Amino acid sequence: MESFFRFFPELVNGLGLTLSLFVLTLVCSIPLGFLCSQAGLSKNKVGRGVYLAYVTIMRGTPLILQVCFLYFGINLLLTTLGVPADVFRLDRFVGAFIAFVLNYTAYFSEIFRGGIQSINRGQYEAASVLGLSKSLTMRKIVIPQVFKIVMPSIGNEVINLVKDTALVSLIAIEDLMMLAWSATNREASVMPLIVAMVFYLAINAVVTLVLRKIEKRMSYYRI
Amino acid sequence: MSILEVKKLNKSFGSTHILKDIDLSLEKGDTMAIIGPSGSGKSTLLRCINCLERAEKGTIILNGITIAEEKENGMEYLKDDELRMARLHLGMVFQNFNLFPHLTVLENLTLAPMNVDKKSQTEAEKTARELLAKVGLSDKSDSYPCELSGGQSQRVAIARALAMDPDILCFDEPTSALDPELTGEVLQVIKELAAEHMTMLIVTHEMGFAKEVASQVVFMDDGRITGRGTPEELLVNPKEERIRAFLNKLLSV
Numbered sequence: 001m002e003s004f005f006r007f008f009p010e011l012v013n014g015l016g017l018t019l020s021l022f023v024l025t026l027v028c029s030i031p032l033g034f035l036c037s038q039a040g041l042s043k044n045k046v047g048r049g050v051y052l053a054y055v056t057i058m059r060g061t062p063l064i065l066q067v068c069f070l071y072f073g074i075n076l077l078l079t080t081l082g083v084p085a086d087v088f089r090l091d092r093f094v095g096a097f098i099a100f101v102l103n104y105t106a107y108f109s110e111i112f113r114g115g116i117q118s119i120n121r122g123q124y125e126a127a128s129v130l131g132l133s134k135s136l137t138m139r140k141i142v143i144p145q146v147f148k149i150v151m152p153s154i155g156n157e158v159i160n161l162v163k164d165t166a167l168v169s170l171i172a173i174e175d176l177m178m179l180a181w182s183a184t185n186r187e188a189s190v191m192p193l194i195v196a197m198v199f200y201l202a203i204n205a206v207v208t209l210v211l212r213k214i215e216k217r218m219s220y221y222r223i
Numbered sequence: 224m225s226i227l228e229v230k231k232l233n234k235s236f237g238s239t240h241i242l243k244d245i246d247l248s249l250e251k252g253d254t255m256a257i258i259g260p261s262g263s264g265k266s267t268l269l270r271c272i273n274c275l276e277r278a279e280k281g282t283i284i285l286n287g288i289t290i291a292e293e294k295e296n297g298m299e300y301l302k303d304d305e306l307r308m309a310r311l312h313l314g315m316v317f318q319n320f321n322l323f324p325h326l327t328v329l330e331n332l333t334l335a336p337m338n339v340d341k342k343s344q345t346e347a348e349k350t351a352r353e354l355l356a357k358v359g360l361s362d363k364s365d366s367y368p369c370e371l372s373g374g375q376s377q378r379v380a381i382a383r384a385l386a387m388d389p390d391i392l393c394f395d396e397p398t399s400a401l402d403p404e405l406t407g408e409v410l411q412v413i414k415e416l417a418a419e420h421m422t423m424l425i426v427t428h429e430m431g432f433a434k435e436v437a438s439q440v441v442f443m444d445d446g447r448i449t450g451r452g453t454p455e456e457l458l459v460n461p462k463e464e465r466i467r468a469f470l471n472k473l474l475s476v
Binding site: 120122125126128129130131132133136140141144145148220222223 | 273275304307308310311313314315317319321322323324325334335338339367368369383384387
């Protein structure tokens with residue numbers, strides 16, 4: 001019991017860090033994903049090529065590798081360029097955050113691309129004969145429908161993201177996973193791991209509940 | 224002066240020549256039915272007039288505005304925004320309705336008037352309710368399209384097109400996607416519009432309806448207009464062998 005009061009506050013701190021990485025990544029990568037999907041759908045060959053390369057790399061390599069590569073890679077580059085370590089080095093958390101945003105943006109943009117492509121051509125034609133401009137068609141007709149279509153897939157990624165945040169413990173960021181693991185070693189007990197497990201489950205229970213609510217709110221119509 | 228004039232219109236998809244030198248003119252108050260075998264280019268003609276497809280050669284003059292004309296280096300259309308405004312003279316009703324599923328019936332009708340014509344919500348809704356009453360769907364204004372039958376959907380689609388107050392209303396096989404028992408209610412609405420002298424261009428397979436409602440009939444075959452005249456001339460006593468064969472085929476089913 002004594003040990004519980006030692007590690008529990010640590011884990012709560014770790015939970016805070018895990019949650020902030022989760023929320024920040026989500027808030028940035030969903031809008032960015034939508035913007036990137038436009039490049040993937042554009043008529044511009046260069047735009048499409050860059051998009052394809054980006055998505056292929058981000059989805060084709062492990063997230064943990066991307067986190068390490070970005071964090072160590074950028075700092076190594078700074079060293080090579082002769083920037084003194086006390087002037088500027090990329091913070092661990094910021095490095096992980098950038099890698100997560102880059103990675104999740106790729107997944108979200110593919111989801112949005114699929115969603116946008118699944119909108120019936122007739123919807124665009126109906127909008128165009130009614131005189132709606134391209135941007136109005138996007139705002140009033142396409143996006144609301146795409147949002148409903150992609151919601152289940154987005155939900156999957158959101159739940160994955162909660163668990164993926166645990167990867168940052170590998171670059172010594174003191175997130176929930178990292179602190180639970182070190183407490184387990186220190187206290188020679190699995191209790192910290194069990195508590196961490198409960199925390200992750202609790203986050204995803206809330207996430208699932210919110211996703212259900214959103215899906216329910218959009219169930220008033222069928223496409 | 225004609226409200227719509229199409230001259231020497233040509234359209235190909237790849238190497239397939241779909242429309243060949245189509246000439247067409249429509250007077251205000253006319254109801255023109257375009258008939259002909261499938262694959263003859265009827266729908267493509269309508270879609271070219273609407274600029275949903277771009278033709279390669281020819282001229283389209285709508286309400287005195289040349290929206291597309293042939294220049295030395297091919298067909299030249301109006302600029303995007305000008306074209307968008309000029310096209311508002313044309314309403315369009317699709318075979319598959321293409322209602323916006325995420326909006327209520329009323330919102331389907333008010334979206335364009337409010338966002339394109341910049342009407343106030345009160346004004347747009349007033350017009351929308353009048354139009355819904357006209358097509359007999361006053362009680363459906365708060366329904367979503369998924370709650371409507373095919374016939375009701377198509378009537379909403381007609382009301383939506385009318386909400387933009389077009390000079391010409393185009394129909395692309397408006398009853399082809401409907402169960403036979405639902406076609407009547409849609410045809411009834413179109414008949415009422417014809418009685419009010421709404422200018423209409425209707426691609427249809429309903430010969431009885433074309434006979435009854437059209438003031439002019441155009442017969443298309445293999446990308447050309449091969450016959451035109453009043454319903455009596457074309458549908459009752461056709462002189463052309465091809466039209467007779469086409470009509471007999473329909474009747475023998």
